[in-house]
Amino acid sequence: xxxxxxxxxxxxxxxxxxxxxxxxxxxxxxxxxxxxxxxxxxxxxxxxxxxxxxxxxxxxxxxxxxxxxxxxxxxxxxxxxxxxxxxxxxxxxxxxxxxxxxxxxxxxxxxxxxxxxxxxxxxxxxxxxxxxxxxxxxxxxxxxxxxxxxxxxxxxxxxxxxxxxxxxxxxxxxxxxxxxxxxxxxxxxxxxxxxxxxxxxxxxxxxxxxxxxxxxxxxxxxxxxxxxxxxxxxxxxxxxxxxxxxxxxxxxxxxxxxxxxxxxxxxxxxxxxxxxxxxxxxxxxxxxxxxxxxxxxxxxxxxxxxxxxxxxxxxxxxxxxxxxxxxxxxxxxxxxxxxxxxxxxxxxxxxxxxxxxxxxxxxxxxxxxxxxxxxxxxxxxxxxxxxxxxxxxxx
Numbered sequence: 001x002x003x004x005x006x007x008x009x010x011x012x013x014x015x016x017x018x019x020x021x022x023x024x025x026x027x028x029x030x031x032x033x034x035x036x037x038x039x040x041x042x043x044x045x046x047x048x049x050x051x052x053x054x055x056x057x058x059x060x061x062x063x064x065x066x067x068x069x070x071x072x073x074x075x076x077x078x079x080x081x082x083x084x085x086x087x088x089x090x091x092x093x094x095x096x097x098x099x100x101x102x103x104x105x106x107x108x109x110x111x112x113x114x115x116x117x118x119x120x121x122x123x124x125x126x127x128x129x130x131x132x133x134x135x136x137x138x139x140x141x142x143x144x145x146x147x148x149x150x151x152x153x154x155x156x157x158x159x160x161x162x163x164x165x166x167x168x169x170x171x172x173x174x175x176x177x178x179x180x181x182x183x184x185x186x187x188x189x190x191x192x193x194x195x196x197x198x199x200x201x202x203x204x205x206x207x208x209x210x211x212x213x214x215x216x217x218x219x220x221x222x223x224x225x226x227x228x229x230x231x232x233x234x235x236x237x238x239x240x241x242x243x244x245x246x247x248x249x250x251x252x253x254x255x256x257x258x259x260x261x262x263x264x265x266x267x268x269x270x271x272x273x274x275x276x277x278x279x280x281x282x283x284x285x286x287x288x289x290x291x292x293x294x295x296x297x298x299x300x301x302x303x304x305x306x307x308x309x310x311x312x313x314x315x316x317x318x319x320x321x322x323x324x325x326x327x328x329x330x331x332x333x334x335x336x337x338x339x340x341x342x343x344x345x346x347x348x349x350x351x352x353x354x355x356x357x358x359x360x361x362x363x364x365x366x367x368x369x370x371x372x373x374x375x376x377x378x379x380x381x382x383x384x385x386x387x388x389x390x391x392x393x394x395x
Contacts, residue, residue: 052393053346056103058354059386060110063100066379067093067112069372071119080126082119084133085154087204088376090116092383094158098165099390109162120158123151124176134197142195149183149195153213156180157220167225177228180217181237192244202302202361203255203295211252214245215259222266229267242270249275254298255318258283258325265328280329283322284337291340292348293318299361306363316356316381319344324388333392342392345385356381 070076070090076083085091097113100106109117123130132147159173185193196213199205204212218241221229229238245260249271252260261279264271271279287293292314296302304310323341331338349356358381360368368374 054349054389055351055354056100056386056390058351059349059382060097060100060104060354062354062382063093063097063379063386064110064112066375066382067097067116071112071115073372078133079131080122080129082123082130085120085151085158086376087154087380089379091154091158092380094120095161096383096386098162099386117158117162120155120176121172124155124159124172124179127175127179143197146195146197150197150213152176152180152183153194153217153220157216157223160220160223164223164225169224169226169228173224177220177224177234180220181234184217184237184240186240190244192240192242192247200305200362202299203253206302208253208256211245211248211256212259214241215256215263217241218245218263218267218270219259222263222270238267242267245270246272246275253300253302254282254286255295255321258298258322261329262321262325265325265330276329280326280331283326287337287341288314290314291319291337291344293322293341295358296361302361304360304362304364306367308364308367310361311359313359314344314348315358315377316345316348316385317358317377319348320356320381320384320386320388324384324391327388327391342388345389349385354382355379356385 066089070086070093071083073083076086078084083090094113094116097110132144133151134143134147136142136144156173156176156179159170159176163169163173180194183194185191185195190210193210193214194217196210197205198207198209200207203209221234221238221241228234245263249257249260257279260271261276261283264276264279283293286297288297294312294314295318296310296312298318302310319341323338323345326335326338326341327333333339345356355375355378358377360374360377365371365374
């Protein structure tokens with residue numbers, strides 16, 4: 001793979017794309033059928049706002065249902081009876097769903113978790129046989145190498161997160177990590193990063209998303225059990241990654257630095273202490289009066305491609321990710337602003353449907369392909385809200 005490839009031109013939507021009419025009928029659950037558009041718009045207010053005053057079972061039901069939908073969505077299907085991973089639905093699901101097992105009295109991965117893990121494992125084992133998520137032939141120049149770089153990181157992150165629960169590094173995870181390091185760029189101004197899918201969509205699929213991907217690679221390496229990071233064969237990879245993240249830190253949006261803060265908590269020495277403190281100060285300075293954070297205020301001057309105004313309200317994705325990252329970075333539980341963020345999350349779950357609301361930086365609800373695709377930001381918001389709240393409940 002040529003790591004020095006230079007990419008040009010505006011590029012279009014990570015892991016889901018196309019102007020295609022698809023069936024968007026949502027599954028039902030025992031309480032009755034769900035209307036996706038209503039789920040995207042409705043937000044219930046709970047009676048209390050403590051870290052324990054949220055419905056974990058409803059959150060799990062929402063995440064399970066959305067993961068099941070994604071895995072069956074025709075546009076997510078790939079070769080060898082696999083499906084592609086998405087930064088908005090599949091990856092956050094894999095990271096967050098295990099946190100809900102205790103509340104559900106589960107002792108093993110749910111059926112949907114197992115299916116997702118099996119899918120990733122299959123693609124890791126068939127890495128040289130499976131087709132990339134997207135190719136140059138069907139989606140434009142550099143999509144093949146971007147797909148490989150992106151998938152290598154996401155596969156490693158998901159399997160490393162799963163191994164961390166059992167405390168043992170599996171052979172499949174080791175293979176996924178080998179694939180990931182092999183895709184790391186070793187020359188040029190992106191040395192240390194990975195070629196990442198660019199589809200002109202923030203926050204995960206735009207021109208600055210190489211940085212986001214590199215932070216996830218650091219999280220993957222830092223999540224692993226045992227002494228994996230001490231292995232001699234990856235020291236140069238870690239060095240290049242560390243240098244890239246520090247070199248490009250100042251040029252990033254605040255939301256990218258929030259993920260960097262999370263990564264720095266996983267990999268000791270990834271950031272200098274002063275840089276870490278500066279990011280914490282920056283994040284706390286962006287908190288809104290209601291205790292939450294708004295993604296649009298953390299993403300620079302990014303404009304929606306449909307011309308509609310950005311949503312300035314606090315949202316579940318920004319608030320969940322930031323409060324989780326702050327906790328991972330060791331912010332004391334009694335920190336007033338952290339408590340306000342946790343209270344915002346506890347007070348802003350849609351308890352009848354289990355999700356947290358968030359808003360696309362790229363288009364409003366009406367301009368999504370279907371009401372089901374309009375829920376993508378809610379999927380990520382719910383996952384990170386779950387991570388933040390379960391972390392707060394541990395203490």
